[in-house]
Amino acid sequence: MTMTDERHNEKMQKKQAAHEKIMANKTQEKGLLIVHTGKGKGKTSAALGMVTRAIGHGMKVGVVQFVKGAWETGEKKVFDAFPDVIEFKAMGEGFTWDTQDRARDIAVAREAWEEVKRMIADPAYRMVLADELNIVLRYDYLPLDEVMAVLTAKPADKHVIVTGRNAPEALIEAADLVTEMTMVKHPFRSGVKAQPGIEY
């Protein structure tokens, strides 16, 4: 069926009216606790997209990467061009299966978490990204209670983004915005390797 232009325009007018009615009730501005989880790709990428948007608006952003650091990432090179509005800390020394040293992993996680706490407490930061914090929680490298106490007591006007698969239930409960990235199709399965611009 081909819709005539007139019918389409009528439909769009109704849609606009409904949209405006909904948006009229959305007046609240607040700092969000945001979680990107799931097995699909895009958890970190989507957080980096938000960081890009925020610094574009002149908001100061703090980024702490818990389990990256092995690759020289493209995002770091871009963010380095905006030193006044972004502090970028790649703390994790590769994935845990590369280090095989639990005590060292815990120490690194602790150090990274102290950075996150500092950024959450400092009013200068409008957004804080704790990238792959869920992975660290999954391995019990940090006590969940301690992390949740800090996240749930964050300043009301601050956005905090936590990424990583297997987000703990308590974090999902406490969050304002939770997106699950679901893998529908992945090229690793057919022999394609990690590539710049896509994975790092």
Add this chain to the structure above:
Amino acid sequence: MTMTDERHNEKMQKKQAAHEKIMANKTQEKGLLIVHTGKGKGKTSAALGMVTRAIGHGMKVGVVQFVKGAWETGEKKVFDAFPDVIEFKAMGEGFTWDTQDRARDIAVAREAWEEVKRMIADPAYRMVLADELNIVLRYDYLPLDEVMAVLTAKPADKHVIVTGRNAPEALIEAADLVTEMTMVKHPFRSGVKAQPGIEY
């Protein structure tokens, strides 16, 4: 149960060995057709994260936004700082329910699509983002056959990213990497409005 450090290290060694075996078979580098779809947030943000990574690696990227343009976006301000490696076209004049003019929407979609086609054909671009193209296809503003013919014939070394909810089945079939963003929790439901750094 608390795992001892030794047991953890053994487990991680096994994990590393398995990981290396898998990665040894992943030697192929190829341009990917990537789709971000689903009702959740993060489809465009994740694409922008990939764009940020790519330009950080010095890859030239073309971005065409099909249905944005009403908001002054944060990402545009960041990408404007890298004019040599990114061409950014915000073509869409707000959402369709704001324009209520199907003929005009189709003309705008056509104009945006011509930009995408040009970037896909031009070897200078290593990555092309057709942001919200799925929405345009959903409203039949562009013929699906024509779009699929161009996407499936893209140069082998080029990454093309298509975003938007309701990705057509043919596109999912043809894609190398498909992620569905699923909404678990959304603050709009509790009266929070769209905010800079998050939605735009």
